[in-house]
Amino acid sequence: MPVPNFFLVGGPRCGSTFLYHYLEQHPDIFFSARKETHFFSKDFHAECDELQGERGKEMTIFSIRDEQEYLDQYADCGAATTIGDASTSHLYSRVAAQGIAEFNPEAKILISIRNPVDQMRSWHSYLVRHREEPVTNFAEAVRRNAMGLAAGDYSNALRHATRINYRYITDYGMHLERFRQYFSDDQILVVVFDDFMVNPAREFRQIMEFLGVDPNIADELNYEKRNTNKQLMFASLFGRLVNRDSFLRKIGDAILPRSFAKTIHSRLITAFTTSHERPDDNREAVSELREELRPRIARLGSLIDRDLVSLWGFDGDH
Numbered sequence: 001m002p003v004p005n006f007f008l009v010g011g012p013r014c015g016s017t018f019l020y021h022y023l024e025q026h027p028d029i030f031f032s033a034r035k036e037t038h039f040f041s042k043d044f045h046a047e048c049d050e051l052q053g054e055r056g057k058e059m060t061i062f063s064i065r066d067e068q069e070y071l072d073q074y075a076d077c078g079a080a081t082t083i084g085d086a087s088t089s090h091l092y093s094r095v096a097a098q099g100i101a102e103f104n105p106e107a108k109i110l111i112s113i114r115n116p117v118d119q120m121r122s123w124h125s126y127l128v129r130h131r132e133e134p135v136t137n138f139a140e141a142v143r144r145n146a147m148g149l150a151a152g153d154y155s156n157a158l159r160h161a162t163r164i165n166y167r168y169i170t171d172y173g174m175h176l177e178r179f180r181q182y183f184s185d186d187q188i189l190v191v192v193f194d195d196f197m198v199n200p201a202r203e204f205r206q207i208m209e210f211l212g213v214d215p216n217i218a219d220e221l222n223y224e225k226r227n228t229n230k231q232l233m234f235a236s237l238f239g240r241l242v243n244r245d246s247f248l249r250k251i252g253d254a255i256l257p258r259s260f261a262k263t264i265h266s267r268l269i270t271a272f273t274t275s276h277e278r279p280d281d282n283r284e285a286v287s288e289l290r291e292e293l294r295p296r297i298a299r300l301g302s303l304i305d306r307d308l309v310s311l312w313g314f315d316g317d318h
Contacts, residue, residue, distance in 0.1 A: 002074045002083050006211060007100055009179075010088030011172065013122040014114040015193040022204060022221055023096050028213040031079035032073035040068045040099035044230070047160035061159050076226055082211045092162065092169045094178075108211060109179055114193045115312040116297070117289050118272045121282075123166065131157040131262035133164055139285030170293075173300035189266055190304050194311060212241040281300035290314050 006021070008015050017035075024031050038044065038061060042310055047063045052059065064070050075084050090096040091111060100107055124141055127133035134155045135141040154161065162168065179188055189210045196203045204218035294314045301308035309315050 001071055002030075002077045003071070003104055004074065004083045004085045005104055006082050006110070007090060007244060008084060008086040008110045008112075009096070009176075010091035010111070011113060011119065012088040013090075013119050013126060013180060014088075014112040014198060016088050016112055018110060018193075018196065019110070019191075019207070020056055022200075023084070023207065023313065024206065024224070025221060026082075026213055026217050027219045028078040028080055028085060029082045029211070030074065031084045031086055033076070034064070034073060036061070036087040036089070037064045037070060037073060037085060038089045039064050039067075039085070040088045040096040040103070040185070041087065041093035042099065043093055043164060044089055044160045051154060051158060051160060060157060074176060082213055091172075091175050097179045097182050105182075107183070109143045109188045109189065110207065110210070111176060111179070111188065113174070113190060113300070114191050115311075116172070116293055117286055119170050120166045120289070123169065125163060133161065136178065137282075139282045142285060146267075157204040167293075171296060171302055174297060176300070185305055185312065192306065192311070236261075283284045 007028075008019060020031060020035060041062075045065060048059060061152050064073070074083055087096075087236065090100065100109075118144065119295060124133060126140050128136050131140055132155050135144055140232060142162075154164075158164065165250050176188075176190065189207065191203060191207065201218050201221070201225040204221065205215040208215040208218055229252055271301055290313070297308050297314045
């Protein structure tokens, strides 16, 4: 039975979907039928159950809890040599790193990071759109989060409490150190999403070399010019069209040649994506966050040997 040997663990809103959609086009890479299983985030399963009661076990996000059901997600992997899981909660889960290591100690871990302030703003927008964050103003939401929330302050739609802990989720250095407790340096690759905006082929080649698959495929992919402010239109319809476990996607995969199906998939991504300028109405909050997070960014940079303070504009007012 095929066993996942590659984990794209996030972070959320750090380009993981972008990475997933291009990596899955490689003939030797196969991802789970459901893009995000969140199987090893057992702590969030418990948070969800506590917050949602019995309804939590029925929520799709954490419905895969049995190992056999998890492995069934890879039943159609065929001859693929790199079998992947793309659950972004695995990065910031307190127990997922250990769980993955116990499940497959030889696994490779891919972590994508992004300017944490930009991530927070994007994540906040996402949670507001999905009714998980009741405070629509970013500055207010971040300040409210810093003060701590009582159980009654959560939205009824919130999947688990840690999802709105903006500062914790973006503490990439802490999460990286947690994975380094269980995996060697040559099993972990950290990519900075900014680099994909400059030269996506080069970055995907690096990832494919890390995974041990043919890196020349990276030069053949048709990369759409993207930016971090782009948003997916009609997300529900898009999901029904392209998610591998969707009815329409299964029909397409069954009757269409693989190359033609890939072309359609790529064009659907383009068709359902729109540019969105994020309003800059939280300058004070952003400035405060930059000041607060600067030491954390410096520490993260030292962990990956990269000057992230300058790259992300934490070295002065921007």
